[in-house]
Amino acid sequence: MTWTIALLVASALAFGLKLLGHLVPVAWLEHPLMVRTADLVTVGLLAGMVASQTFTTGTRVDVDARMAALAVAAVLFWRRVPFVIVVIAAAAVAAGLRALGWS
């Protein structure tokens, strides 16, 4: 397999996985268990995304400037600061800490 073929095959498989979810029959989605747990799945996925993007690098668990940025973001969200400003502030905190030498 050449690398060009590999990237085309991998892209096709990635698309297939994405499409699969959109084709799940409505009857499955209306199952009481699915309806009851949908909000919890959302919370679980969002919290999992926050954790993996803040504390992991590949398959390694890391503590770095992203943690401080997330802590600042949490305080700002709690103070009801607008979304866009919080996101920019989080990036600025991480950039600032790295400029000062903390990875």
Added chain:
Amino acid sequence: MGKAAARRQGISIGIAAGAYGISFGALAVTAGLHVWQACVLSLLMFTSASEFTFIGVMAAGGSPVAAVATSTLVGVRHASYGALLAPFLRPLRGWRLFLAAQVTLDESAAAGLARHHHKSGRAGFWAAGISVYVTWNIATLAGALAGAQIGHPSAWGLDAAAPAAFLGLLWTHLEKTGAKVAAVVAVGATLALTPVLPAGTAMLVAALVAVLAGEAVRR
């Protein structure tokens, strides 16, 4: 929150996440892909974690077959997003179905699912999906052309922007006790499982564990 606000939020997530594509483009060329191959990967595969995995295997001297297998495994969680987004997005027919599938990834799923109303959920999904697609692909090209000369985007704190955005989306869902428990369990399980599971799959397993915990508390 209304449709316009959901759209604004989706676009800001899209730009924050998309800009990170600069590092993908630079690393892809460093790993040995041509500029056009890096661009095709972003245009077609369009899943940051799978793309980084693909070039990671390549850079480590792995085989093309290994790159396909690992990047596909990393993308398995995407199969759940379309089903979860169904109440917001369906009915989807023709080209819209294929476009929705192509822009289904962490950022657009988060922006859509975070909404309590169907119309704003749909607006959030499309705004984030399309804006990530546009910025991610432009950034990939820019990064691939600049190659190794470019500084790492983490120096600009771009890697901290996405988790902050996801935290903001999570924030409005934490009123009930079951949800709070699920969030804490999901964080703990993600960190515990990340070192032992293939890259990109810990989050999905953690979400399932979190649902069980949230259900247990609710009873």
